[in-house]
Amino acid sequence: MLSLCMIVKNEQAVLDRCLTGAREAVDEMIVVDTGSSDDTVEIARDHGATVLHHDFGDLDFAAARNRSLEAANGDFVLVLDADETLHPDSAGLVRLLAAGNQAAGYVVNRHNRRAGERTTVDHAVRLFARRPGFRYRHRVHETIDTAIIEAGGRLRRSHVVIEHHLPAIECEAEKNRLYLRLLERDLADDPDDVDRLTFLAAEHHKLGDFRSATEVAERIAGLLPDDFGAHLTLALYHFAYGGDRARARHAVGTALRLRPHDPEALGLRTALEEQQAA
Template structure:
């Protein structure tokens, strides 16, 4: 790469604190795409700074002030002569095939595109996951800065600078939830405190209100989660994201029918949202309506081919029907589309954490792609004998 318009210079940035377990793999994956890498350490007490110096072109220290945007913007201040910035977290990485897809998106971007978003898969030790769009690649324009002390973003500054955001077919892998349950809960409590401080300064922020509720469910605080998701709707009941948050909270409390209605309302407000089609499909499957679920999963993939877990969900439908050859074919198709779906942590899988499954965007009972592949193959080859049960009654 030489920095020309045809071959833009891309600088990767990461802010870190005590990330020795993840950082080397993150920076190695960034080298597939970036010309230079900048790491900002915010107070590590482990080997993180040494790893950063071994893999990055520039390493800087910046004491954490309780505001993540400050640290990110310090990293941007260190970027020199770049056309684009790729900003990842230490527990994120780009699979080789996805680096090519991201490079193709960048090559096709016109002058009006200032940011490029990807679908990120967030994995847990069992192989379960949830997904969401994230804006990680943007122009190295001094007007583009991070805002908000937590859940920080450059979207506001991109809009004010007159840029649009393009979607990439590239998928991003996030394995931060592979940390121990104690670590996950500690981080959740920190983010919760910062989000509440942010909400106190902007109490009419419907998305932040709903997001706090969304996070409370993973701590088992379901009553508070329901209250906050209802408060978010009272602030703005015309926001699809707020309705999606409401659906996630209701699903976690076992109110599947109500969750389906919330997802359906989100889909009405944002008809091109394949993610909501997938979640309605999950609700249909929970009610025993497998045909309807399968149709919704297929429709979601047509709407947004990045949602490779909809192919996986169709495999789970076939498994539930006892159609093991079809189940195996679809599960293998999902693995081929995005190999990180096979990600899991054998030690972490043994932990006691009944709440993390509430995040999964799969049919209830999902136990990881490798597990289901082994099960359906065993049933197909005859060395496993599945127990047959009657279909569930609709709720």
């Protein structure tokens, strides 16, 4: 048995599309509502979903997701957000992977689409066995990967595709500010959590606060002295967003010591040298 698990709030504009697209792939739908004031709950019930109400006063996305997992009856779980749809060609594959009933989490391919922009692809565990130890962590940008591994499960790649229908950029600023507050709460518990810091830099970037994003990139590079990507990212922030050029040169130098022939790092060093000579 395969369960669709979701958390929602005021998603009447997109929820019908999401549930319609998932219907053929799942056996039950569990929808946790965190305080909708529109027709979200009615739409979910029209699709036959079991709707639970969750007090979101503590602003903890992982807790809301785990509430949906606790209510599920399936051996496997598919997780979607309301602004996502399961690609029609992936329904059969989801069924096939779930039928294997392995203690595993499957990494799916998420296609992020926004009108007028190039489609980007990211990856996340969205299909996994329903096991007691497989639970989400973190208040925002919640993940289940680490819990699966620590509980003895495995992570596997898949060809499952989820389409992510992004809203206009101007509609996301309020959400980004909320995410910043929640990430700061997570980091108060563990200031050196690189995963949380990476998300924090991304949220600052989305809001156009490149100075703060650069400051976070500095923290990440300090925590990861042997990580090429951390130092290259730091160099790029200083170079592209009016930061400290000396710091940019130092960071790209560190990146090249770790990976001497990387073309992107070499190109950035050349650009910095030309800028210095101008």
